Amino acid sequence: MKNFWNKLNKPFFALAPMEDVTDTAFRQVVASIGKPDVFFTEFANVDGIFSAGEKKVFPRLKFTSKEHPIVAQIWGAKLENFTKAARLIAEMGFDGIDINMGCPQKSVIKQKACSALINYPEKAKEIFLAVKRGAGDLPVSIKTRIGFDKIQTEEWIGFLLELEPAVLTVHGRTVKEQSEGLAHWDEIGKVVKMRDKLKSKTLIMGNGDVASLDNAREKCQQYGVDGVMIGRGVFHNPWVFNPEVDLNKVTIKDRLKVLEKHLQLFEKSWQGEKDFNILKKFFKAYIRDFDGASELRTKLMEVNNPQEVHNLLQGDALQRTKQL
Numbered sequence: 001m002k003n004f005w006n007k008l009n010k011p012f013f014a015l016a017p018m019e020d021v022t023d024t025a026f027r028q029v030v031a032s033i034g035k036p037d038v039f040f041t042e043f044a045n046v047d048g049i050f051s052a053g054e055k056k057v058f059p060r061l062k063f064t065s066k067e068h069p070i071v072a073q074i075w076g077a078k079l080e081n082f083t084k085a086a087r088l089i090a091e092m093g094f095d096g097i098d099i100n101m102g103c104p105q106k107s108v109i110k111q112k113a114c115s116a117l118i119n120y121p122e123k124a125k126e127i128f129l130a131v132k133r134g135a136g137d138l139p140v141s142i143k144t145r146i147g148f149d150k151i152q153t154e155e156w157i158g159f160l161l162e163l164e165p166a167v168l169t170v171h172g173r174t175v176k177e178q179s180e181g182l183a184h185w186d187e188i189g190k191v192v193k194m195r196d197k198l199k200s201k202t203l204i205m206g207n208g209d210v211a212s213l214d215n216a217r218e219k220c221q222q223y224g225v226d227g228v229m230i231g232r233g234v235f236h237n238p239w240v241f242n243p244e245v246d247l248n249k250v251t252i253k254d255r256l257k258v259l260e261k262h263l264q265l266f267e268k269s270w271q272g273e274k275d276f277n278i279l280k281k282f283f284k285a286y287i288r289d290f291d292g293a294s295e296l297r298t299k300l301m302e303v304n305n306p307q308e309v310h311n312l313l314q315g316d317a318l319q320r321t322k323q324l
């Protein structure tokens, strides 16, 4: 069994899958400034891969050698497409496959997919087995929540543990809670105890509201999880996975340099294929906590292409040099 998860030092830290955020360009940026132990792709629809929607789905599965170990995250409706997609993902050189059983978007719930599976555990099992059939020796993991309308840790997570996925990533909220309130880390701790009681080999990764490596380590100590997944925290601190970087000491020059790098990687990866406006959500991650940051961001929000961003950044840097 080619299970890279078992070779990781514990605790391990992963960058969460985030649609329109964690594409190959951003993952390469993160890999260069503070690499997590594991990357995940944005969720990719298996039915889309094998239909006319192929063009929309395939970019989500694009990755480079700098992003290993990388896990492809999938979702969908048709069992045979899960098996076919798993086979394809294995051929593409991914290190693992993750099944999304947590996305709360109404459009996916309508299709009885992702988090809706919490209400259809037998279907969840069929999907897991279908992915296993195609995955060969790649480890298959599941990312989910602790319940649908209410906390159902014992029934739902108990059910998933019986399937023995390689890893179970638990976002400590119900579907109804979306991203509101605080994640229920006590429930995640309960999952670890359930796993231990079953003497299961499944690794447990906790997820929800963690925004620093120190906090991630505390969570591992307090709740016994094998690893922690960090999502939105990367927007506050793109260096979040680098234990040697003190955010307060990152210079303006370094911040602008990383944004420039992101721009270059975005252009190189997508060559006009992807809407440039997607990049705008990153400006606040890089351009913050220095004099003039807010003004520069306002100007950046008005631009229409990478060259204009580049010109603005160059102009800003020149201005600063003159002020010295």
Ligand SMILES: Cc1cc2nc3c(=O)[nH]c(=O)nc-3n(C[C@H](O)[C@H](O)[C@H](O)COP(=O)(O)O)c2cc1C
Binding pocket: 016, 017, 018, 019, 020, 021, 041, 042, 043, 073, 100, 102, 103, 143, 171, 207, 208, 209, 210, 229, 230, 231, 232, 233
């Ligand atoms: C913009 C955005 C996109 C997301 N896309 C995905 C996704 O494609 N697959 C997935 O499993 N979770 C997705 N999530 C959920 C995150 O992976 C994570 O579970 C959630 O943000 C909680 O973790 P955090 O508090 O560290 O952000 C997304 C979250 C955000 C904010």
